[in-house]
Amino acid sequence: MTTENGWRQRYEPVIGLEIHVQLSTRTKMFCGCELSFGEQPNLHTCPICLAHPGSLPVTNEQAVRYALQIALALDCEIAPRSIFHRKNYFYPDNPKAYQISQYDIPLATAGRLGDVRIHRVHLEEDAAKLVHVSASGRIHGSGSSLVDFNRGGTPLVEIVTEPDLDDPATAREWLQLLRTTIKQIGVSDVNMEEGSLRCDANVSLRPVGADALGVKAELKNMNSFRFLERGINAELERQAALLDAEEQVEQETLHFDPRSGELTPLRSKEYAHDYRYFPEPDLVPLAPTEAMLSEARESLPELPASRRERYLAELELADKQATQLAFDADLGAYFEAALAAADGTTPKVIANWVTGELVASLREAKADDADPASSRVSPDALAKLAGMVERKEISTGAARRVLATLVAEGGDPTRIVEREGLGQLDDSGELEAIVARAVESDPEAAARVRDGNMKAIGPLVGFVMRETKGRADGGEVTRLIRERLGLG
Amino acid sequence: MASPTTSELLELTAAGALRRIDEGELPADEVFDAYAEVAAAEELNAYLWRAEPGTRPTPPSADESEQLRGLPVAVKDLFCTEGIKTTAGSRILEGYRPPYTATAVRRLSQAGARVLGKTNMDEFAMGSSNENSAYGPVLNPWDRARVPGGSSGGSAAAVAGRLAPWAIGTDTGGSIRQPASLCGIVGLKPTYGAISRYGMVAFASSLDQCGPLTRDVTDAALLLRAMEGRDPLDSTSVGIDGGVELPSREDLGGLRVGVARDFSHHAEGVEPGVAETFERSLATIEQLGGSIEEIELPHAEHGISAYYVLAPAEASANLARYDGVRYGLRVDGVADLVAMYERTRARGFGLEVKRRIMLGTYALSSGYYEAYYGSAQKVRTLIARDFERAFERCDLVVTPTSPSVAFELGARTADPLAMYLSDYFTVPMSLAGIPAISIPAGLAEPPGGGTPLPVGLQLAAPAFAESRLLDAAHALELAIDFQERPA
Ligand SMILES: [Zn+2]
Numbered sequence: 014m015t016t017e018n019g020w021r022q023r024y025e026p027v028i029g030l031e032i033h034v035q036l037s038t039r040t041k042m043f044c045g046c047e048l049s050f051g052e053q054p055n056l057h058t059c060p061i062c063l064a065h066p067g068s069l070p071v072t073n074e075q076a077v078r079y080a081l082q083i084a085l086a087l088d089c090e091i092a093p094r095s096i097f098h099r100k101n102y103f104y105p106d107n108p109k110a111y112q113i114s115q116y117d118i119p120l121a122t123a124g125r126l127g128d129v130r131i132h133r134v135h136l137e138e139d140a141a142k143l144v145h146v147s148a149s150g151r152i153h154g155s156g157s158s159l160v161d162f163n164r165g166g167t168p169l170v171e172i173v174t175e176p177d178l179d180d181p182a183t184a185r186e187w188l189q190l191l192r193t194t195i196k197q198i199g200v201s202d203v204n205m206e207e208g209s210l211r212c213d214a215n216v217s218l219r220p221v222g223a224d225a226l227g228v229k230a231e232l233k234n235m236n237s238f239r240f241l242e243r244g245i246n247a248e249l250e251r252q253a254a255l256l257d258a259e260e261q262v263e264q265e266t267l268h269f270d271p272r273s274g275e276l277t278p279l280r281s282k283e284y285a286h287d288y289r290y291f292p293e294p295d296l297v298p299l300a301p302t303e304a305m306l307s308e309a310r311e312s313l314p315e316l317p318a319s320r321r322e323r324y325l326a327e328l329e330l331a332d333k334q335a336t337q338l339a340f341d342a343d344l345g346a347y348f349e350a351a352l353a354a355a356d357g358t359t360p361k362v363i364a365n366w367v368t369g370e371l372v373a374s375l376r377e378a379k380a381d382d383a384d385p386a387s388s389r390v391s392p393d394a395l396a397k398l399a400g401m402v403e404r405k406e407i408s409t410g411a412a413r414r415v416l417a418t419l420v421a422e423g424g425d426p427t428r429i430v431e432r433e434g435l436g437q438l439d440d441s442g443e444l445e446a447i448v449a450r451a452v453e454s455d456p457e458a459a460a461r462v463r464d465g466n467m468k469a470i471g472p473l474v475g476f477v478m479r480e481t482k483g484r485a486d487g488g489e490v491t492r493l494i495r496e497r498l499g500l501g
Numbered sequence: 502m503a504s505p506t507t508s509e510l511l512e513l514t515a516a517g518a519l520r521r522i523d524e525g526e527l528p529a530d531e532v533f534d535a536y537a538e539v540a541a542a543e544e545l546n547a548y549l550w551r552a553e554p555g556t557r558p559t560p561p562s563a564d565e566s567e568q569l570r571g572l573p574v575a576v577k578d579l580f581c582t583e584g585i586k587t588t589a590g591s592r593i594l595e596g597y598r599p600p601y602t603a604t605a606v607r608r609l610s611q612a613g614a615r616v617l618g619k620t621n622m623d624e625f626a627m628g629s630s631n632e633n634s635a636y637g638p639v640l641n642p643w644d645r646a647r648v649p650g651g652s653s654g655g656s657a658a659a660v661a662g663r664l665a666p667w668a669i670g671t672d673t674g675g676s677i678r679q680p681a682s683l684c685g686i687v688g689l690k691p692t693y694g695a696i697s698r699y700g701m702v703a704f705a706s707s708l709d710q711c712g713p714l715t716r717d718v719t720d721a722a723l724l725l726r727a728m729e730g731r732d733p734l735d736s737t738s739v740g741i742d743g744g745v746e747l748p749s750r751e752d753l754g755g756l757r758v759g760v761a762r763d764f765s766h767h768a769e770g771v772e773p774g775v776a777e778t779f780e781r782s783l784a785t786i787e788q789l790g791g792s793i794e795e796i797e798l799p800h801a802e803h804g805i806s807a808y809y810v811l812a813p814a815e816a817s818a819n820l821a822r823y824d825g826v827r828y829g830l831r832v833d834g835v836a837d838l839v840a841m842y843e844r845t846r847a848r849g850f851g852l853e854v855k856r857r858i859m860l861g862t863y864a865l866s867s868g869y870y871e872a873y874y875g876s877a878q879k880v881r882t883l884i885a886r887d888f889e890r891a892f893e894r895c896d897l898v899v900t901p902t903s904p905s906v907a908f909e910l911g912a913r914t915a916d917p918l919a920m921y922l923s924d925y926f927t928v929p930m931s932l933a934g935i936p937a938i939s940i941p942a943g944l945a946e947p948p949g950g951g952t953p954l955p956v957g958l959q960l961a962a963p964a965f966a967e968s969r970l971l972d973a974a975h976a977l978e979l980a981i982d983f984q985e986r987p988a
Binding site for chain 2: 060063064065066067068069070071072099101103105108109110111158160287289290291294295296297
């Protein structure tokens with residue numbers, strides 16, 4: 014971990030993030046072409062998104078609504094009248110040779126999510142996708158390049174944070190929180206691998222205790238949470254080494270290569286632009302009406318931060334568990350569904366089963382990142398199972414076996430319990446007989462327990478569990494053994 | 502009445518032809534065929550594309566709303582027409598066939614008009630003489646040694662030269678009104694937002710506006726009525742509230758007509774013939790019962806300066822899409838992408854277009870933006886306010902349309918500033934976004950003597966007061982009774 018590194022005593026990281034979120038609207042930002050992913054190239058194009066002469070952009074109202082929802086979820090101030098600008102630069106992924114974006118008057122400013130302040134939120138259009146026919150996958154040195162305009166014009170929301178992060182791991186966690194928040198609203202797939210969530214980081218170091226910011230580098234292309242953390246770490250190391258050697262950090266844009274984990278500066282032609290911003294004369298200002306604002310506000314679902322509060326206060330979940338369920342959108346949705354299906358089961362018991370046993374057995378069954386929603390275990394079944402345990406209808410051990418069956422084949426836990434005879438042994442006569450056999454079969458252990466060595470009870474309990482196929486309740490078994498040995 | 506001879510037919514206004522068609526005196530197709538014949542044989546270089554004689558496009562439908570009865574209309578080559586080559590007067594769009602049709606043209610078709618041809622123009626509408634076309638200059642039908650004005654010079658020459666009954670053009674700083682003036686016809690620039698810009702190749706988006714070039718004011722109203730309206734494809738279009746009434750007024754009783762002496766007299770090089778004609782028009786206004794009000798437009802004289810920052814700035818972005826990647830000209834066989842961009846644009850654009858791209862790029866550059874673009878926007882706002890104040894005291898503003906009559910080919914090509922001043926009187930209305938019309942006010946000898954040439958009178962009205970503007974222009978048109986025709 015970098016926290017162990019010496020430079021941490023001398024320098025303090027200052028990290029800000031710049032996030033691009035592709036909105037999952039039906040159509041593109043400024044034309045009627047449908048959004049698509051992974052389709053045949055240049056299928057979803059029209060005179061507008063191909064920048065034919067005379068074509069004009071028209072703002073997608075759904076994109077504005079989605080962006081407003083994001084801005085409100087981030088607690089931003091919405092500009093009563095924001096405007097679009099043209100950002101001019103030549104590149105084949107940019108057919109108009111300008112991107113319609115927002116500049117000095119963005120859609121929203123001054124927000125907050127968790128501990129991080131939001132500088133601004135604005136709307137813009139995505140570039141087309143370039144495929145460079147070269148080993149590096151970059152335009153320089155490539156023999157030819159192909160352009161796919163399907164992605165060109167996809168609505169993007171850009172979110173810029175204040176430089177409030179001071180640690181790569183925290184940056185990663187915060188980005189996950191942002192992802193969950195946006196996923197919860199349902200306005201984007203926020204998938205980093207597919208590019209519907211992209212994150213650049215502005216990274217600098219300053220002497221501990223200093224107020225002034227150091228020279229920052231902009232890191233691009235960190236297309237997973239892991240890469241974001243690794244990229245920032247690598248850059249912090251690089252800057253610390255420069256500063257230790259009393260060299261200057263240069264303001265530059267660096268490209269993160271996930272394969273080598275290395276950062277390479279982008280050629281000046283790829284980023285050194287005078288964008289010649291000016292107000293887009295083809296569009297009228299964006300002035301959200303009171304009705305649009307209240308509609309956006311009302312359509313916001315419960316967001317991670319307030320969900321966490323509710324889990325703590327009302328459901329009395331543990332802090333870590335509340336955070337996990339509130340900040341992991343998939344798991345949270347699953348938990349909510351299980352809660353809804355539960356019939357009087359304590360929420361905490363369900364939470365334990367979701368965050369503990371379920372996550373563990375899904376991991377075991379598949380790779381990591383298993384999404385409970387797509388598993389065979391329905392929230393309904395899990396709630397039922399947790400209820401049976403809480404009511405001591407089955408033992409914890411038996412419940413684990415039921416869960417394994419559920420993960421493998423799905424189904425109804427009640428049926429599985431019946432079918433496999435896993436019901437709790439409530440006929441204490443039968444259990445007492447098995448306990449008696451256990452004590453007889455291992456007189457040595459029985460003697461040690463009788464002498465007060467409680468650790469020796471393990472083999473005896475194990476015997477009972479084996480005999481009962483785990484149906485017996487562990488506490489009850491221990492009680493009966495002690496009673497049998499005269500320790501009751 | 503018997504059906505007219507071809508030469509009689511070509512003299513008819515569009516409204517006149519419609520009346521005869523409705524009365525059964527003139528088969529509708531005959532009008533299209535007659536114009537297709539003369540357009541095919543034209544010598545003014547007014548057209549860049551013509552419908553083949555005998556291959557009349559079928560009218561879109563036969564419903565009764567089709568009030569234009571299959572009449573031909575000439576369309577400036579700045580409007581995209583599906584499947585028909587559209588060059589914007591530029592080499593860079595050579596061979597380009599748009600996949601769609603501009604809203605204004607589509608509306609004309611829906612009203613029953615048929616595209617007769619695409620007219621020549623200054624490249625990307627940048628010019629006041631039509632000498633900036635990559636396809637050669639258009640000649641003025643009054644004197645073929647002279648320019649027709651620009652940038653809608655092909656449309657103006659076609660209408661004046663009886664090669665089209667009427668035409669549409671675009672006006673960014675005077676590109677309809679000035680050629681209309683130089684060719685002795687009517688040219689209307691509607692309020693910004695009256696007609697959709699969708700499919701009109703952009704020059705300066707905040708100024709470009711489509712409008713009619715016609716033989717008389719009634720025809721201008723007819724075309725405006727067919728084209729105006731809100732278009733969901735153009736966010737800046739709003740249409741004209743209440744629509745367009747055909748003009749009927751024959752006097753100017755009760756109308757206050759503003760004259761800004763200061764503005765008119767600050768113009769350098771207003772030719773004596775133009776000034777005299779203007780004074781005569783003022784007298785006519787008074788004879789018609791209008792009152793002349795002295796008004797001030799204190800910032801209007803700075804219009805040209807502001808215009809030549811704002812329009813090139815917008816153009817520099819609008820023309821950046823011509824990069825050789827997706828359509829039009831591409832210079833291949835170069836080392837890399839940047840070289841392809843550079844060579845394509847170097848070969849594809851003409852001198853004036855390059856000049857304006859440079860001007861605009863400079864004006865928007867970091868460090869210069871406030872001084873140029875920012876200041877120009879302020880001047881624009883001040884000019885708009887000048888007109889608002891003026892319209893508190895008067896109903897219309899009048900000026901000469903152009904400081905000069907048609908000048909000789911080549912006379913101003915070496916002096917861009919002299920050329921830019923051709924739009925001295927028309928640019929302020931464009932910056933203010935208000936409607937303005939040029940009507941023929943008489944003939945005047947050019948400064949060096951010679952055959953008298955047309956002089957235009959410009960009338961301007963508050964935004965969306967097109968009906969008032971057309972009514973006043975109609976009354977003046979009747980009184981002036983301009984009957985002269987090019988030889
Ligand atoms: Zn499209």
